[in-house]
Amino acid sequence: MVDRRVHPWSRDASGPALILPDGCLDVIVRPDGTAVVAGPDATARESDDEGRYVGIRFSHGLGPLVLGVPADELTGRVVPLADVVGRAAAAGLGGDAAALRDWVIGRLATVHDDDPWAPAAFGAAAVGTPVATIADRTGLSARTLQRRCRSRFGYGPQHLGRVLRLQRALALHRRGDPWADAAAEAGYVDQPHLARDCKALTGRAPTLL
Incomplete structure (x- = not known):
């Protein structure tokens, strides 16, 4: 997955943290295996997570193309991935980094953006x-x-x-x-x-x- 706009990450959360705004959108798999979309934050938000999280951060405006939804509909929100792309499109996404990576590769194959x-x-x-x-x-x-x-x-x-x-x-x-x-x-x-x-x-x- 070679794209400078796609940034895989993982985090072992252990209590309160401050999530800073960065102009990006994330697809995240939580410790219980559920997948969510974290929209771009206009200001920092508090997080009180526990456990291991894996995610993909989309920068340079790529995320809305991958998910098929305008970014401003998700600003400051964390919502289930199935609510954004539909249950069928989100089905089969497992709770590990490899499954998330494969899912994103599949979505990227459908993205067409000729306007730079x-x-x-x-x-x-x-x-x-x-x-x-x-x-x-x-x-x-x-x-x-x-x-x-x-x-x-x-x-x-x-x-x-x-x-x-x-x-x-x-x-x-x-x-x-x-x-x-x-x-x-x-x-x-x-x-x-x-x-x-x-x-x-x-x-x-x-x-x-």
């Missing part, structure tokens, strides 16, 4: 490109870009940019950059700007994440 605007818009937002520039590069009006971004990412281009900017800052800090340097390189005006945006998106200061 969504991965281009996501990639541009991920490096801090202004919304007006993204619209120009994709050849879309501001209103059309807003509508299409909601359908593919779960929210508009401005919010997507904020979410991905915070992810950049956190990645830089994990790499070892001081908060002030991470803020500047990620595109914030200054460190207090990062702190305000982080609090708005996650409910916490950066130092508490």
Whole structure:
């Protein structure tokens, strides 16, 4: 499954955790074998999971194509996979990583997306490109870009940019950059700007994440 927009993952959950927004959509198999769809989060949400979870994260707007549903219908929601794709399409998906991988490969075979605007818009937002520039590069009006971004990412281009900017800052800090340097390189005006945006998106200061 070679696609830069598809990211398999697994996690051994052991209590409360904060799930940060990342502009992506996940298909997840829970410890009891049930499969769910976690839509794109506009803000962080609390999780109190226990056990081993396996999942596939779809980035760059691929998830809605795989599932056949607009992303903004799933924003901030976790719903049974069968409710999204139908019981027949979800049947046979086992509770392990191999079964999930095979299911996703089968779904990807049905995806046809010849318009590169969504991965281009996501990639541009991920490096801090202004919304007006993204619209120009994709050849879309501001209103059309807003509508299409909601359908593919779960929210508009401005919010997507904020979410991905915070992810950049956190990645830089994990790499070892001081908060002030991470803020500047990620595109914030200054460190207090990062702190305000982080609090708005996650409910916490950066130092508490």
